[in-house]
Amino acid sequence: MTGQLVIDPKRCVACRTCELMCSFGHHDYFNPRLACVSVFNYEYAAVTVPVMCLQCDEASCAAVCPTGALSRNADGVVVHEDAKCIVCKMCVSACPLGNIAYSPITKNVFKCDLCGGEPKCALFCPTGAITFVESDEVLAKKRAVADNFKKTLEEA
Amino acid sequence: MKVKFFATYRQIANCKDFEIEAPADVLGLLKVLCRRWPEFSNKIVAPDGESLGADAIVLVNGRHIQHLDGVRTSLANGDTVTLLPLVAGG
Amino acid sequence: MAVGNAWIGTVLRVDLTTGTWGTEPLRMKDANDFVGARGLGTKYFCDECDPNVEPLSVENKLIYMTGPLTGTAATSAGRFEVVAKAPLTGTIGAANSGGHFGPELKFAGYDGIIFEGGADHPVYLYINDDRIELRDATHLWGKDVHKTTDMLIEECGNVRVSCIGPTGERGCLFSAIMNEKNRAAGRGGLGAVMGVKNLKAVVVRGTGPVKVARPEGFLRELTKARAIIQAHPVTGTGMAAYGTQILMNILNEVGALPLCNGRGGSIFDHADEISGEKLSETYLVKNQGCFGCSIACGRVTRIPDDSPYAGFGEGPEYEAGWSFGADCQVDDLAAVCKANFICNEYGMDPITLGATIACAMELSEMGAIPESDIGFPLRFGDSDAVVRLTKMCAEGEGFGKLLELGSYRMAEHYGHAELSMSVKKQEMPAYDARAIQGIALEYATSNRGGCHVRGYMIAPEVLGLPIKTDPLVTEGKGSLLKTFQDLTALCDSVGICLFTTFGMGLPEIAGQYREAVGSDESDEDILLKGERIWNLEKRFNMAAGVEKDTLPPRLLREALPSGPAKGKVAELQTMLADYYEVRGWTSEGEPTDEKLEQLSLG
Known part of the structure; x- marks a missing residue:
């Protein structure tokens, strides 16, 4: 996999530019309801969280798909092929994170395809709340978490 | 004389204001500030070293130095110089 | 220019008197000539309404209008305009608001809404794409903006809410129309126009698209414009960090902070106490952006529970910081925030209210307002009095009934109209016209x-x-x-x-506009x-x-x-x-x- 979207909710200002640019990137028009990324705002906590498909290594959506319309491409992205899809929406139920959805407007299911390697949500996010990082960088971050774990265990 | 900082310049100087013996002119003061807080260097003085940084606002006794003698505006003890980055609101 | 390119092409017309509505094609020639939102809303208004209409009568029309870029990813394109004849001034009233309401209206399939007449009982307009209903709002009447918004979301689901508070219902001459709780079409008293029509709220849910004429060109222009905005020290970093309140200190330094209703000197020694810098160090929780906005100047603020001014909301902006602060000689930022929270909750324009309180303070110190009228001694610098009077105005209680007329009519009542710091009866904001x-x-x-x-x-x-x-x-x-x-x-x-x-400037505005509408x-x-x-x-x-x-x-x-x-x-x-x-x-x-x-x- 070439890269991964990473979110930093502390930086999110709830402007929803990601939703707009996602829909524009996929449809050439603006409609947040067709965005693969969704921004959730918690008013009293003053927290906003953008959520999108994380391209699970064990992708439930692909596993449950009866027609093979969902599959992993060479870049490691779980992509949806319209031609093979019968719109049974099993994937919508199967995704444990709610990151694949059905649109009554397009009468189709849709999910994040990382915009072919240049995700618009990250590209246009004004604050860095969504970034697209090389997988190596993600591993480095994981390593830091592991290091922390090791340290904690050693101290215990 | 008194030097006041606002907005992010306050964070750089880590104080709201301070007293200093008046240098000859504004440019002299800016150079003193850059020596004292190197982070000011690429902000309040332009790369040529002779003019005001593009995103800096400097007031002498409440008047923008552009309407005085620019960075050559002379200073005297008793003056107040206000420094801030370009800001806006409304 | 054609329907479907930046424009939806549909205007919703609602007759509140008969409780009927219908859609009509957007007048495309006018859309071209008057651009949208403020211009187009005003054009419709001027064509349809007698200039001598009484603002607080049901004959005054109320128009919500979006612009061609509203709902797109153009720079900060979440704006819409509300147009009516303004009760405070008798001028054309056009008040602009951000938030998410305007875009949602377009997603629902309408460029604008024209409200005519008045209902015989409180109603709200429910829009869910092409499903339109005028619903009873009796249970919402009297509720504040936050409560109303929460109740409508509870009732209607995932909707955007534009509504008035009790001040608009009562006819307060500077009542605002609020959306997403804290965003305001604030000035001129348009909330009272809604109130007189018995229209409590407009809620909208929209699932459709907003298209542009030349997607590739539009992407190029918005990318360019956004890059300029994000690289600029003001729109890229300054406003996100400090909000508009950053102006407090600099206006004070240049001697242009209006003080004590314009009576005072020109330097406020305590300006720093109510400044953007101070707000960032104290009550700011986070900054927030409106729809599609990278500037994100909005202030989410919280005053702790142990303060007499405890509360949570948004603001203050510089103008409110000045009106409740410097203009009233108040240096307690918590009190300023509280007064601003109340304005948002009750739907009032904080510029006019703060300036009206400052005017009352001057009249009171002169002895022109008897203490018995107010109910307590009123002097400049009294932060408690500012919050108290803000509440009284919000509730329409006692002296609040005079405050809700704005400073001109209040000062006129006491024989001193000349001491209202207003133009055409609307209060000037936070810049002394003598120094600038x-x-x-x-x-x-x-x-x-x-x-x-x-x-x-x-x-x-x-x-x-x-x-x-x-x-x-x-x-x-x-x-x-x-x-x-x-x-x-x-x-x-x-x-x-x-x-x-x-x-950014004209090239970026025009560039995005051209690609959106195809001009x-x-x-x-x-x-x-x-x-x-x-x-x-x-x-x-x-x-x-x-x-x-x-x-x-x-x-x-x-x-x-x-x-x-x-x-x-x-x-x-x-x-x-x-x-x-x-x-x-x-x-x-x-x-x-x-x-x-x-x-x-x-």
């Missing part, structure tokens, strides 16, 4: 009375955006102001936030539409019998006693003559037939 000559001209000529967002001369005169001019001189201010007014009319009308113009007009042709809008508004005001362009006598005669602008008054007459000339108007300030002809307004 161009803003004096702007206040005097603004088509909606005392206002700073009809041509923000503070940008060139104080901040140096895009060029620095001397605030103490009058030369050249007329022509500069004309450009600012026309550009602002254009900016408000395309549907993007005026704050974008701190970082090949030049920048100058597009700016001319701004001038057309300005003249349309002016013509309405003349027909409505609005008073001539002037300022309160204090600003024309009482020189500033101290500070960098010591000895200055507002030198209005010289500037007015220049201004009328560059506008192509008569020396009396009336558009000539030639000018109207040239703008196709003949």
